[in-house]
Structure formats: structure tokens, C-alpha cells
Amino acid sequence: MTKAGSSPTDTTNVPQIKPPLWVNAEITYKCPLHCVFCYNPLNYASTFEKELTTEEWLKALGEARELGAVQLGISGGEPLMRDDAEEIVAEASKMGYYVNLLTSGIGLTEKRIAAFKAGGLDQIQLSFQDSTKEMNDFLSSTRTFDLKLKVARLIKQYDYPMVLNVVLHRLNIDHIEQILEMAEEMQADHVELANSQYYAWALKNREHLMPSREQLEHAEAVCNQFRARLGNKMKLYFVVPDYYQDRPKACMNGWGTVFLNIAPDGLALPCHEARMLPGLEFPNLRDHDVRSIWYESDAFNAYRGDGWMKEPCRSCDEKHKDFGGCRCQAFMLTGDARNADPVCSKSPHHALVTDQVALAQQPRASDDDVRPLIIFRDDGNSRRLS
Amino acid sequence: MSLANDRPLRFARQYKLQWETAQNAWVLLYPEGLIKLTESAGEILQRIDGQRTATDIISSLQAAFPGADLQQDVSDFLEHAHDKGWIITH
Numbered sequence: 001m002t003k004a005g006s007s008p009t010d011t012t013n014v015p016q017i018k019p020p021l022w023v024n025a026e027i028t029y030k031c032p033l034h035c036v037f038c039y040n041p042l043n044y045a046s047t048f049e050k051e052l053t054t055e056e057w058l059k060a061l062g063e064a065r066e067l068g069a070v071q072l073g074i075s076g077g078e079p080l081m082r083d084d085a086e087e088i089v090a091e092a093s094k095m096g097y098y099v100n101l102l103t104s105g106i107g108l109t110e111k112r113i114a115a116f117k118a119g120g121l122d123q124i125q126l127s128f129q130d131s132t133k134e135m136n137d138f139l140s141s142t143r144t145f146d147l148k149l150k151v152a153r154l155i156k157q158y159d160y161p162m163v164l165n166v167v168l169h170r171l172n173i174d175h176i177e178q179i180l181e182m183a184e185e186m187q188a189d190h191v192e193l194a195n196s197q198y199y200a201w202a203l204k205n206r207e208h209l210m211p212s213r214e215q216l217e218h219a220e221a222v223c224n225q226f227r228a229r230l231g232n233k234m235k236l237y238f239v240v241p242d243y244y245q246d247r248p249k250a251c252m253n254g255w256g257t258v259f260l261n262i263a264p265d266g267l268a269l270p271c272h273e274a275r276m277l278p279g280l281e282f283p284n285l286r287d288h289d290v291r292s293i294w295y296e297s298d299a300f301n302a303y304r305g306d307g308w309m310k311e312p313c314r315s316c317d318e319k320h321k322d323f324g325g326c327r328c329q330a331f332m333l334t335g336d337a338r339n340a341d342p343v344c345s346k347s348p349h350h351a352l353v354t355d356q357v358a359l360a361q362q363p364r365a366s367d368d369d370v371r372p373l374i375i376f377r378d379d380g381n382s383r384r385l386s
Numbered sequence: 387m388s389l390a391n392d393r394p395l396r397f398a399r400q401y402k403l404q405w406e407t408a409q410n411a412w413v414l415l416y417p418e419g420l421i422k423l424t425e426s427a428g429e430i431l432q433r434i435d436g437q438r439t440a441t442d443i444i445s446s447l448q449a450a451f452p453g454a455d456l457q458q459d460v461s462d463f464l465e466h467a468h469d470k471g472w473i474i475t476h
Contacts, residue, residue, distance in 0.1 A: 019408055021420065068408025070420060098402060098415040123417045161400065163417070299442065 017295055017304065019068035020260040023097075024272070025057065027088065029077040029266050031377075032106050036205045037167050037196035038377040040077065041263075041275050043386035045379045050265040053369035054084040056090050056286065060262060063290035065095045069260065072097035077264065080107035090119025098122050102165075117158045124155055127164040128179070152186035161189040168219065169196045169209035170360070171367065176219045180226050184234060193223065194239035199273045199376045203332060204385075208370050210360040216240055243353050247318070248325025248341035255303035256329060260294065268293045270300055273328040277337055303327050303337070310338050312346040389440060389461075389468045394474035396436040401472050403431050414472060430463055435474060440464050 028051055029044035051058070061072065064120040072092050079085050080103055093099050100123045101116065104256065108124075116124075155162055164183050168176070176193070183191045195216075196202045196209050211219070223238045242249055252259045252271045261269040266285040271274055280299040283292075294300055302308065306319055313324040324330070325341020333342045334349045375381055397403065403414040405428075412428030414421040423431065429450070433443045444460050467473045 022418075031450070050468070066408075068406065068413060070406060070413065071418060073418075096404060098417075098420075100417060120414075159399070 013297070015192075018257060019063060020290075020294055021069055021258045022071040022073075022260070023061065023064045023069045024073040024075060024259065024261045025061065025088070026075050026077065026261065026263050027057065027079050027085065028082050030081040031076060031078040031104075032081070033078070033104055034378045035167070035201070035373050036171075036376055037202040037209055039197065039199045039272050040377065041273075042200055042204070043382060044077070045382035046386055047265040049083075052262075052264065052266045052285065054087055056266065057084075057088050059291060059351055060266075060285040061092050062087075062095060064260060065092075065097060067242075067291060067294060070096065070098060072099045073102055074099060075102040078104055078106060080112065086112065086115040086119055088251065089116055089121050093120030093122075100125060101299065102127065105148065108151050108154065110154055113154050113158050118340065119385075123163065124160050125163045125165055126151065128164065148182075149186060152188075156187060162187055163190045163192075164188040165192045165194070167196050168193050168211070170211045170215065170364065171208065171370065173211045173215050173219050176222045180236075180338075181355065184226075184230070188234055190235045190237070192237045192239070193219070194237070195241040197242065199328060200276075200330070201375065204375045206356065207359060208374055210241060210243065210356060210362070212361050213244070213357075214361075228315075242329075242343050243357050245343060246345035248322050248329075248343040250322045250324035251329075251341070254323045256294070256300040257304070260290070268297075268300075270303075271328065271364065274299075277328060277331055308338050310336075310340070312344075312348075313340045316346065318341075325351040389465050391440040391461075394437050395434050395464070395473050396438055396476055397434060398471055398474050403434070426459075427463060431462055431467070431473075434436055436469070436476070 026040075029047050031038075031040075053132050074085065074089060074092075079101060082088075085101075089099050089101065095136050100232055101121055105126050106288050113124075152162055164181075164186065166179055172179070173195075178323045179193075180191070195211065198206045198209070201211055220238055220240075225238050226234070256270045259271065261272050261274075262285060263269060263275065267282050268288075268290070269282055274280070280283060280302055281344065282299045283297045285293070288297070306314070306323075309319065309324055313319050322341075322344075325343055326335040330339045330341050331337040333352045339349065340347040342352045344350065400416050404413055404415055405411075406413045409422055411425075412423045412432060414423060414431065429447065430443065433446055440461065443464070444457055447456050448454075449462055452464070464473070470476075
């Protein structure tokens with residue numbers, strides 16, 4: 001097999017494919033939390049026995065770096081569940097990556113954060129522990145709050161900005177004021193309040209997670225009050241669910257243009273979710289190098305450019321702005337990944353989205369009524385749903 | 387806010403300047419993003435070392451590129467970089 005760029009016959013299609021810039025290394029799907037909105041695949045537990053070794057991770061990261069990748073997310077699952085997270089971060093940093101650790105903070109001891117700092121870790125994003133189970137626990141329990149505060153202090157102590165990610169949904173969004181007060185007490189510098197996106201576990205739980213318009217308006221108003229009071233001291237980003245919009249997101253900035261996701265079992269994916277798309281054989285880092293995966297694999301070439309598009313995308317003058325939205329969402333909702341993302345009001349399937357939004361305007365059931373209906377992300381459910 | 391010419395300049399926390407062979411350019415890295423720099427922006431920013439002031443950087447560039455009148459362009463760019471929060475005085 002010829003390698004891209006190494007033979008004259010390749011040069012016709014190579015220049016259009018830009019190198020990857022951003023690698024997301026999902027080093028494990030193990031996680032102590034059970035978040036109902038988790039975007040890890042439903043069958044995540046099947047990867048436990050097949051996780052890449054430290055050496056395999058470093059080889060893959062080295063190959064991606066050689067192609068030009070420079071941003072690196074170390075995520076999961078909970079990446080701290082692997083005891084080689086420090087080594088992976090340090091080696092990646094030496095390779096010249098800008099390294100960002102995405103963690104719930106569970107397991108982030110002073111010893112570990114000191115090792116990350118010494119290894120060159122550039123940023124830590126702390127996610128709010130919210131699986132509804134933990135959220136309720138959190139909102140009512142001083143112990144969990146103290147734990148979180150301790151991690152926040154460590155992050156500050158090691159001269160990292162405090163970047164807090166909170167996933168919002170129907171069951172927690174009304175606590176927005178309490179969440180922001182907590183963020184303020186943690187001295188957060190940046191707070192991202194993103195509504196859950198309906199993939200994987202969140203799709204399973206969609207009807208229980210989608211907020212009503214009224215809830216969104218309330219949350220945004222509270223955000224604005226905090227913004228007005230705190231200004232640049234705590235920067236707030238509020239993201240509404242894409243179902244409430246009428247144009248799709250430019251998912252991943254286009255398939256196979258910038259982003260390479262590596263799953264714990266070595267599967268190379270153009271996004272976090274693509275594993276579930278049928279008809280595509282995603283290559284594994286154990287069998288192929290990053291160069292051949294990125295430039296030559298059918299899976300990464302499948303939705304590059306616009307040749308794959310159907311109407312209404314094909315003739316749409318916005319097709320190079322949003323690339324027809326998200327392939328996974330198109331597949332999940334319409335059964336065909338080549339369809340327009342039904343978030344788009346031009347999509348003939350747009351009602352699939354607006355019907356859900358209409359459903360979300362119905363009166364909220366009590367937490368006690370909803371709780372038994374929720375499917376928590378846990379290993380038992382994962383095996384059952386595989 | 388005007389940039390003081392006599393104070394040492396350094397990169398703001400979280401901003402990193404790096405030569406990227408794949409892009410054949412200097413890039414400025416920050417959380418989840420990067421800015422590909424023009425050749426002249428790269429020439430200016432690679433002189434930021436936590437010790438040199440704007441005045442020092444201008445002299446250094448004038449020594450490296452004799453004959454060109456760089457003062458205004460470099461000042462403007464440093465001002466821009468400061469406004470963007472890439473660099474700070476200390």
C-alpha cells in the first residue's frame with residue numbers, strides 16, 4: 001500500500017485533505033460517574049478489555065503529531081482512571097502538543113496534579129459531577145461540595161485557570177443559580193453551561209433531558225445577571241440545545257477536516273459518536289498508522305467535501321458553512337447519514353426535531369416520577385444495551 | 387489600553403508560541419485553538435521572552451531587517467496582541 005504523499009499518484013487528492021490539528025484521546029471509558037447525558041457509546045463497557053497500552057497511545061500520538069496535530073484532549077470516561085495518564089500527558093507535551101485534561105476531578109490528588117504540571121499539562125477542564133444522582137447528592141451534601149472545592153483550589157494552586165464545564169438539562173437547569181454560585185465560590189474563570197446534546201446515553205434519555213423554552217429562558221436570564229455582576233472575572237458561555245435552532249451546527253468543522261478522535265480500544269473516528277454509523281469500517285490504530293487512516297481510509301473519506309450530499313444540502317448556499325450539520329444526528333433521527341441534519345428547517349425531516357421540542361413544553365413531571373425512567377450510564381446498562 | 391514601551395513583555399498564561407513544521411509557520415496555541423501567524427507576526431512574537439520590552443523588540447527587528455522602517459507596524463501589532471490578551475506586561 002502506498003502512503004499518502006509518498007507517491008506521485010497520490011498527489012491529486014492529497015492537497016484537498018488538510019492534516020488533522022486536534023486529537024481527542026479517550027484513554028478509557030471507565031468512569032466513577034453515571035451521567036445520564038454521557039456521549040460515550042452505549043456499548044462502552046465492551047472496550048474495557050481492549051484498551052490501548054501506554055506504548056500504543058504514544059505511538060499513535062507521535063504519528064498524529066508528525067502529520068501536524070497540535071491540540072490534544074485527554075478525556076474518557078474519566079482519564080484519571082488510568083494510572084499512566086501522567087506519562088501520556090508528559091510524553092505528549094514533549095512531542096509539542098498543547099495538552100488539555102478533561103476530568104470530573106475525581107481522583108485528582110495533589111500528587112497527581114503536581115505530576116501533570118511537571119509533565120507540561122497546559123490546561124484542566126473540570127466537569128461538574130452530575131448524573132442527577134450525583135447532582136442531587138451534590139446539591140444537598142456538603143461532603144461532595146468540599147471535595148469539589150478542594151480540587152478547584154488545587155487547580156488554582158498549580159496556576160491553572162479554573163475552567164468549569166456544566167452540562168445542563170431539564171432536571172438540573174432550574175438549579176442554575178445554585179450552580180453559578182458554586183462556580184463563583186470555586187473562583188471559576190470560565191464556565192461553560194452547555195445543554196446536553198442528544199447522542200448515546202443522552203438520546204436514550206432525551207425526553208427527560210430536554211428543557212422547555214421557559215426553562216431555557218430562565219437559565220439564560222440568570223446567566224445574564226451573573227455576567228452583569230461579574231463581568232470578565234467569570235466568563236460564562238451558555239449553549240442551548242441544537243434542537244431549538246433552525247440551522248445545524250457545523251459539526252466537527254466538517255468530517256475529517258480537523259478532528260481525530262481515538263477511542264480507548266484504538267478505533268479512529270472523525271468524531272466522538274461515529275462508531276455507531278452503519279456501513280463504515282473505522283480503522284484501528286493497532287492495525288494502521290495515523291497517516292493512512294487520515295488520508296486513505298474509506299471511513300475518513302466518506303463525508304469529506306460535498307459529493308456525498310443529498311438535497312436540500314446539495315444545492316444549499318450554506319453547505320460550506322455548516323456542512324449539512326451532523327452525520328450522526330442525521331443517521332440517528334432519519335436513518336440515513338447523508339440526509340441533512342434534521343435540525344435544519346430546510347430538512348424534510350425537521351418535524352422530528354420540532355415534535356421533540358413541542359413535547360418538551362409539557363409540564364414537568366416530578367423528579368420522583370422521572371427518576372425510575374432514566375437510564376443511567378453504568379456498566380450493567382452498557383452490557384445490556386450492547 | 388495603550389501598551390507601555392518600557393515594560394518587559396511576556397505571553398499571557400495559556401498562550402504558547404510554537405514553530406509548526408507541518409504548517410510551515412509560527413502558531414500561537416491556546417486552549418482548544420490556535421492562530422497561524424504570518425511571517426512578520428512570527429518574527430515579532432518569537433522575540434517575546436519575558437525580558438525584552440516593546441522598544442527592545444523594535445530595535446532587535448531593525449537590526450535583523452536593516453533598511454525597513456518597522457517601528458509603526460511593530461508597535462501596532464504588539465498593541466493588537468496586547469488587546470487580544472495574547473501578551474501582557476509585567
